[in-house]
Amino acid sequence: MRLLLVEDNVPLADELIQGLQRQGYAVDWLADGRDAVHQGSSEPYDLIILDLGLPGLSGLDVLAQWRASGLATPVLILTARSSWAERIEGLKAGADDYLSKPFHPEELQLRVQSLLRRARGLANQTTxxxxxxxxxxxxxxxxxxxxxxxxxxxxxxxxxxxxxxxxxxxxxxxxxxxxxxxxxxxxxxxxxxxxxxxxxxxxxxxxxxxxxxxxxxxxxxx
Incomplete structure (x- = not known):
């Protein structure tokens, strides 16, 4: 399964990439919202992990452009723990799930697994x-x-x-x-x-x- 990670915090991105690769995922990484708009729409990703606080173009704007263009790829947004308004706006813009920072790597892994199964009509399967x-x-x-x-x-x-x-x-x-x-x-x-x-x-x-x-x-x- 091929994932796109859009995150401008380099240490966090490195940590997430290593963890996802250990779980058997192929991961592409971008740090700028403007690049994400094009690549997310043009490459065949199975799931996208999107931070909302991005340079160039905010994560909310990126997500809105993806959905307006018809992109149906599942999107998991990353938000600051206290930013409940961002979470609501992200879900309204078409996010499939959200995860508040800081988070445990295992929680990210389980949410990714769940979204991938849901996208294939397997939402009720725990394995x-x-x-x-x-x-x-x-x-x-x-x-x-x-x-x-x-x-x-x-x-x-x-x-x-x-x-x-x-x-x-x-x-x-x-x-x-x-x-x-x-x-x-x-x-x-x-x-x-x-x-x-x-x-x-x-x-x-x-x-x-x-x-x-x-x-x-x-x-x-x-």
Missing amino acids: LEAAGLQLDEGRQCVMRDGVDIQLTAAEFRLLRYFMLHPQQILSKSHLAEHLYDGETERDSNVLEVHVNHLRRKLGRSVIETRRGQGYRYAGSSE
Whole structure:
């Protein structure tokens, strides 16, 4: 899953990026509201974390422009603890959730997970489950019938994306856009390797190849 973080506090941004990357997210970072308007609308992000106190253009103005242009990407806004008026204005402008500073990193992680599931119609799931598999996002492993199956970091990122999009045909280019940040070289051959590793661990038919189209997560291990 690819996230955009818009935060002008550099130490905080560094801390958030490191934490989100440890959780298996690809993260792009911007510090100026003017840059965020364009990049948030032009890149295929799964979720955006937006501070409201930005240079160049306020977070509220950025959010308003995104929503006016039809951008439906979930947005989690960051606000000062005492700024209840900003939180209300942010929600009115189209934010999906807000988090008051200072906050615990685990709270951010859980809110991100919740928003991503909600965006895929999985709001009632406390864990990510699809077609007989249960993904433990904290331990970055998958369970079938109560048995843990260990994953590498890359396998976890790929399987999480498949499980959030079950039965959908996903092209290699689509997967690359959503699994890597803007600075990472995207190699479709590497994706093929990770898909084959998941098949060996989970069963050959868990991920179906659609020739000329891409892959489809079916979930069957038979």
